[in-house]
Amino acid sequence: MISIFDQDLPRVEANFAPMSPLTFIERTAEVYPDRLAVVHGSLRQTWEDTYARCRRLASALQRAGIGKNDTVAVVLPNTPPMVEAHFGAPMAGAVLNAINTRLDAETIAFMLDHGEAKAVIVDPEFSLSVKKALALRKATTPLLVIDVEDGLFTGGSERIGSVTYEDLLAGGDAEFKWDLPGDEWDAIALNYTSGTTGNPKGVVYHHRGAALNAISNVLEWDMPKHAVYLWTLPMFHCNGWCFPWTVAARAGVNVCLRRVEAQAIFDAMRDHRVTHYCGAPIVHGMLVNAPAAMKEGVPAGVKAMVAGAAPPASMIEGMEQMGFDLTHVYGLTEVYGPATVCAKHEAWDALDIGERARLNARQGVRYHLERDVRVLDPETMQPVAQDGETMGEIMFKGNIAMKGYLKNPTATAEAFKGGWFHSGDLAVQYADGYFKIKDRSKDIIISGGENISSIEVEDVLYRHPAVLAAAVVAKADAKWGETPCAFLELKAGAEVTAEDIVAHCKQHLAGFKVPRTVVFGELPKTSTGKIQKFELRARAGSAQAIDI
Structure with missing residues (x-):
């Protein structure tokens, strides 16, 4: 029987329109036609x-x-x-x-x-x-x-x-x-x-x-009208995390940048009074470690968004010293870029840097307009205990999820099995509902029958003052099956030995989690600054490494 709330109440053009981010630029052009939209060299549009x-x-x-x-x-x-x-x-x-x-x-x-x-x-x-x-x-x-x-x-x-x-x-x-x-x-x-x-x-x-994630970006950042957004994040990456549409919704300014270089970024921030930018950890690390003279005159209060590896204490501290406010987000291409945020609480401000780094390192909670994000047991599809220890897989459900994989019904069905999008990321969930990635399922190191989270080891490596970037992968071992192999990129001018790194790790990790191999050198990265672990796995068996 038809409900009284449906009878003679049809969906018509007057009361329903498809959601699309295209409406954002239409409105902004009508309301703020003379506001600056695009900056590129001498171009002002x-x-x-x-x-x-x-x-x-x-x-x-x-x-x-x-x-x-x-x-x-x-x-x-x-x-x-x-x-x-x-x-x-x-x-x-x-x-x-x-x-x-x-x-x-x-x-x-x-x-x-x-x-x-x-x-x-x-x-x-x-x-x-x-x-x-x-x-x-x-x-x-x-x-x-x-x-x-x-x-x-x-x-x-x-x-x-x-x-x-x-x-x-x-x-x-x-x-x-x-x-x-x-x-x-x-x-x-x-x-x-x-x-x-x-x-x-x-x-x-x-x-x-696309429309919902663009608006979620506004909500997660409390992004004001006429924000000045610097394009350090490639727009080819998840459509720039939907920020081309976000900036239009806020009648903001797109400050274009052909190349991501520290000098160009700081110059743009000064010249255009940039208020917001996004990037992988390597981008923020580059700014933190830039010469002090390069940072002079940079506006305070710039809001930065980081995704990928969790921001270490040294990055958070360095960003704070520059007067930048760092927000940690998490997502994948399949969920339009970031779809969860480590929403900060005022009470965290009173904590010491180590504790703040621990809390901010979590991938957080769902975006405003995402229906649900949970850590589930992939076998039973039931939530894991929120004890910060029981591991499961991060899964998404709702409007901020892809239609599927083009011309690949098998992969699409597998990704959406059980009514959730399976991320492939393993995590634990805490009592407050926040979750933290422990590893990709393929990145877990199994040593002597014990599971080792490469991310846990990387978190410790990032605490060493000489380390700019770190990645840990499994290396075949005749006795243990696999052992952790650490690849490290050092800060400019830093000098440290493999023995120093191992000693540092022993202060913070159980013995079986300490890297047995340490390799120094520049890490291979994608265009968005993400470390290419698949290449490091290939190197782990053949690279000239210092075994400890």
Whole structure:
């Protein structure tokens, strides 16, 4: 029997509209047309201008035959065309595929083929690698190649497309009447995981999830109107954690940055009075360890967001000395970037740095608009005891989760088994509901039958004053099966021996958890600063290491 609350109360255009982050730029351009939207070198672009350019892009793409559910790939750094693509492509009904600019030509070719790209927008810095990728494509369908020209790029390049980005926009309509998606479940973006074995998986985002995570970013940071956001985080990484849409929602300023370098970051912070930025631990560590003279005049109160490895005490202390406020978040590509936050409590301010670091190192609690995050036993799918010791797998449920993996129903079904998204991260949960990652399931070291969390060992290594970056992986051992192998990147000018590192670890860890092997040198990292453990695992058996 129909309910009285449904009878004659239909969902119609007047009372329901699909959720989409495209509405954010529309509103901001209407309300704050003259506010600054984009900074890039000498370029100053308002929200009215930016919205018009996005509409021109959408119009031009449609005129080129690109429409609903067609893929538009981009190989761009954090420049204005990358900001515009996050709105212009979906305004045309298309799906944006922002490709990691550090990938090799073969992988780019795979993504263009697998995602069935109809167009690709290319920055001059990456034209040669994309040219090689185009030659490696297996697909025979036409691909519109669009060349971006950027006066801030001074290296060598060549045009590989049939039209420049500005000429394409010139042929578009600044008053283009774009439509919201017919269904908020429609795809808005395609992001490929950084697969360590085999081909990467294509993660499909929907309009609803993109909008909700963009607004969650605002809520987690109490992000004010007209915030000035510095693009240290690559926009190709989980669509910049949805911040292109977040900044539009707040009528903020996108301060573009082609390269992530300490001097350029501090200069931008001073010149544009930056209020917010995001990055992997390596980015924040780079700023903390920069020369004092480089930091002079940097505005106090900058809000920084860190994801990846938990921020060690030395990083938290260093950020506080600069007057920066650090927020720790956690997520994966499959959940639109960060989807949990270590929400801080005022009472923590009175604690010593060690205790604050311990509390802030936790991955925290769910984002405002995520339905649920739990640590579950993957066999029984029941919550583990909230005792800070019982290990389970972090699982997500709700609107901030991908549609699934493109053309991969088996992997999609496996990821959503039991009605939850399985992260693959192992964690414990505490009495207050906060959880802390102990390891990836593949990163647990089993030594003499005992489980060793590589993250626990890394936390201790980061406490050593000479250590800039640390990663621990398993090394085969004839007696114990596996033992911890520590790879360390030291701070500039620091001098320390393997024996010093081991002695430090023995003060804080049980004997079987102490690294038996120590390797010094620069650690391999992804474009987002994430340490590539798969490469270190390969090195562990062959690298020249000091065994203790």
